Amino acid sequence: MLTIRARRLFDGRNMHHDRVVTVANGRITAVTGPGGAVAGQGRPGMVDFGGGSGVPSEIVDLGDATLLPGLIDCHVHLAFDASLDPLAGLEAPGLIDRMREAARRHLAAGVTTVRDLGDRDFLALRLGLGAAGPEILASGPPITTTKGHCWFLGGEADGEEAVREAVRERARRGVHVIKMMVTGGEMTPGTHSHRRQYGAAELKAAADEAHAHGLPITGHTHCAEGTAYALEAGFDSVEHCSFFTEDFIEVDHGLLARLAASGIVVSITAGLAPAAAPLPPRMLHLLPALRESLRALGAARVSFVIGTDAGIAPVKPHGVLPYGAQMLVEHGFARLDVLRSITSTAARHCRVEHRKGRIAPGFDADLVAVDGDPLADITALHHPMAVFRQGRHVSA
Structure with missing residues (x-):
């Protein structure tokens, strides 16, 4: 004892x-x-x-x-190594061992539960760390369109029936959450953050199938249209909830009011750790507007948790969650709300509130x-x- x-x-x-x-x-x-x-x-x-x-x-x-309580990071990628080229590590031998080490870095930072929202071959379900690492709640490869955002993780599915089957496969494998790429993303050439990848029917099919299997579904969405479609399809949460346009960031305050009224959870991918490598030029250009959109999220009083997107870049190392909490406080979020967002609120969002947080x-x-x-x-x-x-x- x-x-x-x-x-x-x-x-x-x-x-x-x-x-x-x-x-x-x-x-x-x-x-x-x-x-x-x-x-x-x-x-x-x-x-x-x-x-x-x-x-x-x-x-x-x-x-x-x-x-x-042990902290909870609601959005990590243990398969990415937080390097300048995080995709290269996917092809190198020993990926599962590197994922275990990444998980241990979270634990050293006080993060005792992580939600992995995109790996390859469902490896995050097989790490078997026990008390030597955080508890891992995993989605497996995110569902995406052919050659869509993060297609290289192996989750391509087009059309309503293929999307439903992708959800069923994940349920059979024992995932804890369904992750769907509603829009394109910055990491994948040929996709665009300001454009949807799926239509309303496919998104609703995915949400309905996930809920039929007792699973929550979350959507990667970087534009207002994508977020609105996920909301209307019945998604439980959205990741990022940024407001990319073709050239800049334009906050949709009406949509923020709808999100706040709906109770859907926004997983804010906050946190930038000091790093030797600078941000890419496009992100440096957008950073001031992204910070303003963060303030708008706080002012709208949306339900939120923090998911750092750890692993995708040098400024997003594994274990970066304390910087995410700091960023939200610096942008006007109440400290008490932030502490709850990485403990009890996060546990409820991840459906482990009966024993975590x-x-x-x-x-x-x-x-x-x-x-x-x-x-x-x-x-x-x-x-x-x-x-x-x-x-x-x-x-x-």
Whole structure:
């Protein structure tokens, strides 16, 4: 059994002070305050658990730290290596081993659950890391049109029936979410971020088939039209939700109001880590407008989580989620909302809210302790003092 003390505890919803968390068999068994039974009873090195059972306990006193639920990154690509040419690594031997190492980098940053939204050959379902890495919720290869965005991952499907069969295949393989490329993207030559790849009938077919199998569906969409089509098709969430036009970015405030009213979740791919490699010229040109669209998302009060798109470029290394949280705060999002977006809100979005994203009895003992108070200074998330996965102290 493990007992953890910290000056502050963010339980996934609110901040508390001077709490003690008890862990056994990979689960949280109790959370008590000052003077509580766990904190105050039993001889040194022991805690009174289960009516005075005297079960030996390791005690970790974190001092002036904040204990949080393990963080959740809702959009990563473990198959991409965050290099200048992330596609090259797909062809090199040892891809699954590199994916395992990428996953471990997330864990070292305090991210105990990741949602992989695009791999090759469904490898993310086969990593088998256990407590040595984050829990992985995976989509497999994203569904895309022939030669569409990320076609090289192997998810090409055209027409309603082919799209339905692609969803059924993923359900048979045990994916946790369906990912569909509603628009083109920056990574794939010949596709365009401001253009849709699928029509309304195909998108609705995919959403209906996903829901028939009890799976959520999310759509990669970089333009207003694509986002509107995903919303109308019944998608559960959209990734990016940027507002690309052929030449620039133009925020559709009416669409943002519709998103906020609908409750559909926007997975904001925020976070740029300091990197030696500069942004490509096109992205440097668009960055100010992208930042304004981020502010507009915050002002519209859409339901949101953070999915960093980790792996796609040097500024998106694996483990970049703390920079995503920092970026949102810097663009006007409330710190409390941001902390919830990477813990309890993310867990609900990923359909693991019954065991992830909270510090409460019965939940998985996936925890991160940071130096300082992230409600006062969000950059405290950059300084993990300890990471626990399934109740095991695994990092820092």
